[in-house]
Amino acid sequence: MVGNTNEPAKLDSVVYSYAMNLNGLEEENRFLKESIENLEKELEKFKHTPLIACEVRDMVDGKVLIRMPNGNEFLVDAAQNCTGLLPGDGVLAEQKNLTVVRRISSVKKFDVDKFVIIEKPSVGWDMIGGLQPQEQEIKEVIELPLTRPDLFKKVGIEPPKGILLYGPSGTGKTLLAKAVAASTHSTFIEIVGSELVQKFIGEGAKLVKEIFQLAREKAPSIIFIDEIDSIASTRIDVGTSGEREVQRTFMQLLAEIDGFRPLDNVKIIGCTNRKDILDPAIVRPGRLDRLIHVPLPNEQGRRDIFLIHTRNMNLGQVDVDKIVHQLEGASGAEVRSVCTEAGYFAIRDDRTRVREADFQSAIEKVHSGQDSNQDYRRMFG
Ligand SMILES: Nc1ncnc2c1ncn2[C@@H]1O[C@H](COP(=O)(O)OP(=O)(O)OP(=O)(O)O)[C@@H](O)[C@H]1O
Numbered sequence: 001m002v003g004n005t006n007e008p009a010k011l012d013s014v015v016y017s018y019a020m021n022l023n024g025l026e027e028e029n030r031f032l033k034e035s036i037e038n039l040e041k042e043l044e045k046f047k048h049t050p051l052i053a054c055e056v057r058d059m060v061d062g063k064v065l066i067r068m069p070n071g072n073e074f075l076v077d078a079a080q081n082c083t084g085l086l087p088g089d090g091v092l093a094e095q096k097n098l099t100v101v102r103r104i105s106s107v108k109k110f111d112v113d114k115f116v117i118i119e120k121p122s123v124g125w126d127m128i129g130g131l132q133p134q135e136q137e138i139k140e141v142i143e144l145p146l147t148r149p150d151l152f153k154k155v156g157i158e159p160p161k162g163i164l165l166y167g168p169s170g171t172g173k174t175l176l177a178k179a180v181a182a183s184t185h186s187t188f189i190e191i192v193g194s195e196l197v198q199k200f201i202g203e204g205a206k207l208v209k210e211i212f213q214l215a216r217e218k219a220p221s222i223i224f225i226d227e228i229d230s231i232a233s234t235r236i237d238v239g240t241s242g243e244r245e246v247q248r249t250f251m252q253l254l255a256e257i258d259g260f261r262p263l264d265n266v267k268i269i270g271c272t273n274r275k276d277i278l279d280p281a282i283v284r285p286g287r288l289d290r291l292i293h294v295p296l297p298n299e300q301g302r303r304d305i306f307l308i309h310t311r312n313m314n315l316g317q318v319d320v321d322k323i324v325h326q327l328e329g330a331s332g333a334e335v336r337s338v339c340t341e342a343g344y345f346a347i348r349d350d351r352t353r354v355r356e357a358d359f360q361s362a363i364e365k366v367h368s369g370q371d372s373n374q375d376y377r378r379m380f381g
Pocket residue numbers: 127128129130131167168169170171172173174175176272273305308331332333334336
């Protein structure tokens with residue numbers, strides 16, 4: 001009887017142990033299936049033929065020109081998910097038909113447009129005072145080859161590739177460059193030498209290359225390199241890595257200048273206040289070999305500049321000769337500054353007409369260094 005009462009409990013425990021066992025087996029089954037899957041995947045890898053690492057040389061009508069490690073080049077297709085390839089990118093290609101299946105490294109191509117100032121200036125020659133000889137030379141060297149290249153072909157001479165404008169600050173160098181860009185309807189691409197080496201550490205040379213590329217695409221164009229002395233200076237000796245970088249940038253600039261043809265519709269205008277420290281390599285024949293001095297204006301020049309900047313001013317009786325005489329030694333930028341200040345004196349006095357006295361106050365103010373023009377302070381202070 002006793003045994004009978006225990007029977008169901010025993011059965012329960014047997015069922016329970018089978019259930020547990022089943023769980024264990026199911027778990028093991030899952031684990032083994034996973035193992036099989038992994039091994040199959042691994043096996044699959046061994047079956048695959050390796051992909052070839054190669055470099056994108058160019059994009060041609062939706063196809064990719066790749067260069068194999070052995071130097072051979074092929075025009076191939078790219079897989080659908082492989083978009084936006086650029087020359088210089090590293091890619092993997094199938095062995096059979098060399099279809100590009102993946103990008104593995106990309107060249108850092110910066111948007112050169114973002115780093116340089118590109119504009120179509122509207123400065124007219126009539127906005128420049130006292131620089132007639134310089135204007136004349138620029139017209140001959142930059143304007144004529146861009147507007148009448150046929151003339152040079154017929155005569156059989158090659159115009160200079162570029163010019164170098166040098167002289168003190170605020171004398172109208174940038175103005176001259178913009179005026180010739182405007183008169184030739186050229187794209188004006190402005191880069192600043194010091195920025196090229198400070199902002200784009202490690203990229204200066206590449207940027208120079210891309211700027212010239214851009215200039216050719218947007219031709220006719222004028223590449224304006226301000227403060228060119230900061231990349232083309234004899235003071236740079238290649239001790240530190242920073243200096244080596246400047247040197248590389250400079251070398252690239254020389255290579256680019258040498259690389260284009262004189263009638264390529266791209267002209268270079270370099271600018272500097274420090275001709276004395278300039279590396280002679282940049283002004284060697286065939287490079288920026290026309291040197292144009294842009295000096296401080298003489299009395300007549302200051303007069304011209306004064307008249308330009310007062311052209312739109314509402315003037316009362318003013319003694320132009322006297323003012324111009326008092327501005328002895330001032331640059332064009334400083335003459336303009338005096339005109340602006342004089343206008344402010346009138347406004348403060350609730351007038352719209354600018355008088356002689358306003359100019360006198362303006363000159364005094366700039367003399368005493370209360371305006372924002374540092375050059376003026378340096379000069380009179
Ligand atoms: N010869 C000039 N005729 C008329 N305006 C001038 C002349 N020179 C300078 N200016 C005035 O001064 C401003 C600054 O001149 P600009 O930028 O051309 O000088 P810069 O020689 O390039 O100086 P920096 O060497 O400092 O770059 C001009 O925008 C213009 O208003």
